[in-house]
Amino acid sequence: MASPSGEDAGFILHILTIGFHHKHGSQLEFCFPALAPGQRPDSGYLPDEWKNLPGLALPDGAHNYEEDNVYFVLPSLIKKERSVFCVSCYRQIDSSQLVAKTDDVTRSSVQKAVVVVSKVPIFGAIRERLSQAAQSYFEMRDFSRIDVLQETFSDLRRSFSKGSVMGQMYMGLSVKDLLLRYRQKLLVLFKLLMLERRVMFFMNPASDLTNTLVTLVSMFPNILEDGLDRCASIINSKYNVKNLAGTDFVSVEKDADSDASVDDCSDLLGQQQQQSQGGQGQRQQQPGQGEQAAGAEDAQADEANAMAGAAGGAGAKLQEALSGASSLFSSVKTNFLAKVGPQAGGPGAGEMPTDDLQSPFITDDYGFPLPLFAESALFLPYTALQQIDILDDPNVRACLIGANNSVFKDNRQKVDALIGSDQGDFTLQERALAKQLKLTGADEVFMQLLINKIIPSGNDGAAHDSEGSDDWLRSQFRMYLLSALLAAKSGESEDWQDFNASFIRALQKTYHFKVWSAHDHRGLASMENPQHPCHGQSAIGMKFNQLLTGTEQGRKVTNAVQSTGRVIEDTGKAFGGAIFNARSAMSGFFTGLQSKAASRFSGGEAVPGAEEAGQAGGEADAVDLK
Template sequence: MNENDSPREGVSPSLSNYDTSSPVLHVVVVGFHHKKGCQVEYAHPPLIPGGQSFSNEIPSQWRNLPSLALPDGSHNFTQDTVFFHLPALHNPRQTVFGISCYRQIDADKVKIKTDDITRGTVQKSVCVLSRLPLYGQIQVKMSLITQAYFEEGDFSKTELIKETYENLNECLSDDMLHTQQLYVGLSAREFVSRYKQKCLQLFKLVLLERKLLFFKSPVSELSGDILTLLSLFPGLLEEGLAESSCIVPEDTPEHTPEHSIVDPALEADNESVKSISPSPSVNSFIPHSDSLQSLSSRVKDRLSGALGYISSGKTPSGENPGFPEPAEEVKEETVQELPNFTQTASIPIHELDLPLKIFTAGNLCHPYLSLPYLDVLMQPSIHGYIIGATNALFKAKSGISDVILEIDEDRLEVNNPELRRAISLTTEDLRFIDNVIRVVSEEGRDQFMEGVGWEGGDEWVRAQFRFYLICLLRTSLESRDKPVMHHFNSQFYSALDSTLWYRSWVRNPPEKLVNIPPGHPCSGQLSVSDVKLRLSHTMHNTEGGKRVSAAVASTGRAVADTGKVMAGGIGAAKGALSAWWGGLRQDKSKSPSPPDASPAGSPSSENQVPSETNQEPSDKPERREEASNSRNKDQESVKHSN
């Protein structure tokens, strides 16, 4: 280090020290000092205009750069990758995208040691600050460069850092944003396989401008999952993150573009826009009360909204709203009005006013935030965000999050009951996401071609969510009392009406979108499989279902343990009974012999004497009879003699 080794955070340069047209703005080395903590050790070009590359000076807008490049808890890992956002120095309403490759090695492997190496390990990150959101593309290159930089063993040699800056600016371009290179390392297939039904809930949460916290350590998978979720929105990674790190000041005038979108006058505009439709509305397809009995087939096709559908079909006058055709033709017309995947896929996203301007006016997106941002998030000008964190204080601090996604524990915590109901998946939603999961998880796919083919690949998954989003937006233009609203969850639309981006978007919806028929891409008749889907989703993705599953599992274990105990007890009792019976039979086998067979003078003979005595009373009647007979004979003989 040179003489400019003292950190001077808070420096406010009047101009940035980078070329705004270059893909890469800076390549920075951040290290951990045992006394000063995380600090910038080298930057090319220098972060401060007119400064030195080895200076620790940091622009005030980037004062948290060191803590972002060296994440919380990084000492527990030998390597990690961090994606983060910073406001641009030349325009605070633009975003600079950071990609940091972290490494930790033993101090013994460092060939040229400096005075600041006082511990057994060395922790550093090589960080790229780019104006292009080519996260994965840059990360692949920086991973190899960081490995070579550490293997050199001499951190004072910075030629590799300078060459990296020049080479990246030569090989990166704006055209790469419109190719698949934008999605390197962001696998939509793996995202769906990991989160299953939760991925659709997270998708809808992004639209509601709530405070969503992703929690996991290390950072690589954490920030990667957030960016993969955003990649499901068409055009959002390419152009939708320009203001994702912009904080609207509290003293912003009420009539600026940032605040004009919340003008109460929007309510009247919303009503007029919702009435726009190039084809007859849903109400126009319902005959009057005299022909309701002919609607049985249509009612079955839309069973989930049958009651509300019929009740809304009657006009105040009781007359036909304007569709006098027979019921059979009504059914054919209804089939033609369903959303069509091929039709929507052929429309360029700019004609659909995509990407959506979600991350504007105080709604932030940070794939990773360090601890110093806790106070920043509490500013009144920030009303929503999607952030990733590894520090438990983000979960513990009150008011930081509306929703917490525990990635390791696969748990989605929603404390607000109304928000929980708003993101609850409908039967049609479950059909949609179950089909995506089934195709993605289909067995028998070639592992060498995984994610490359169309059906079930990353592009296919993003196309499905694009179709879902277009149908959701088109249906939102319908009246809120129509049954079709229930297909996407009517409470979700109620929450959507209060978001800033939607209130601005609905004032002037794109014409191409208005021409698409409303409805859910998976609407249809209810079946037994829908009941199974609902039951499975309830048991695996709701707190009540998880408690029931846990109770059933614990009860099963208790029954199994009780069965083992009972089986052991029965076995022991059976053994005791067998032993007793065996002993009894053995005693019988040793019982005394009959009297005539017993030897003289034996105990058995003595025992037989009382038996003979006992038989004597039974012989006395015979002796008395013989005596009586002899007396009678004597008397008769005496008579004859006389």
């Protein structure tokens, strides 16, 4: 039932306290305003829709931390298909410090959470203010002081007015930190969410878990502002897998060769896709460490041959290589996308009437936000153990959930991907999905350029939209998203290879793409050429450029070219690691390159730039000139 104030009275709906009882577990102790007419704030009443709130507010493992916070989502009590957004700041103190100790306090420590429920996902902004209020509440050592909570509620409601909320949506959500943590795999995660699969993140503490998920979602345009209204609703949707009949509306592709899961697919995900005019993909790896090692050696040999060819042609292409990386972003202009009209018979169209493909959200001129979390596609940044049935619910079409109870991890076979706290903890359950998410050479260049922009800066005082900032990074992923959507809508072409053709085909089957592509979007009218932001760029060429600019001998070569204004001539070819007929600077450079490559394979020093450009690919990205 509605609270006395109603959901239209302001963005902040309720403030609550949750306490841990030694017999009953986590339970509601106070709620203001009350959740139903006639209920007292301290009645402990919870409607069925919010029965999991206590377990969400005091997450598993809360007793291991003196203080922490967690974000979670609940269905609205007013509009059942809508969602509300919650921030919990929990603390524990020694019970002997309490001024007013009640009879139910029987343990040496007291655990409580102060929770704020909001109509909009301003998680970081609420957490910052609520954390201070919760600290003051605990420092009083008297939990009967509900007047403090009521004052906090009033202050929060005044703080988040209609005019100020939009400017606080992204507070505390650092894409830069996420990129430094997951590096190349961040693009894998971004593409994974585009494919509408079942994804679970597992990590501790709860604050890191939930902040990671909200930050990841914030990389999609307008999602926080307008695209999460339905992210907690489970409905019997005609777009669910069980209702698809013969229509392959959602990507549920399975590997026909083997039913075995593919754990820790980092090697497969990160290996550079072979670049060829025919658009042929790499050989798929088979389970087993020995065969994975053989695949890595094959990839190393292929890249070594390509690098040797690059080295042999350095005399003719050096100048281009030296300037390529620095000028790449400046050459990608806002008109890089194509104006693509609706194609009734084109790829990804025609399975359902256009009238059935209306976005549930208010969209901008580019069709954003995408309905990634609608029609029983859930976004739950924290999931309590009581909600584990979600993994078996046939009405859950897709999900992005966070968990930190080991029981969830034991059920990993029920999700498509299990993600940990860094790029090394990455598990996929299907070989077909790993193939779809495999990064191409253009993808690797795109990510490496982003990494290069943020690592040297460290300038927190820079403008919010400057290169390397969070806003700038989000704009780059927005550019990537638009180009992928338009490439999928325009029909199959060679440009698909830049994104991975298997990924584009899977994207065409998703609900959000079908909704997006079923309509014209005015913002695309003046855009041209729906290509990858790094179309035509080679990961090998980028590594070669890094070797030229990232080593002492390479810098000598660079300086020589810059001083003479011409490409170095008489550069020989590399066979078996030997460099013939080169000038002294080039000879020293390639000799150093050879020794570093050899050291790489013997477990010594890594080739400069190989780690950054190939984190997702493991040893397959090492450079060998032998």
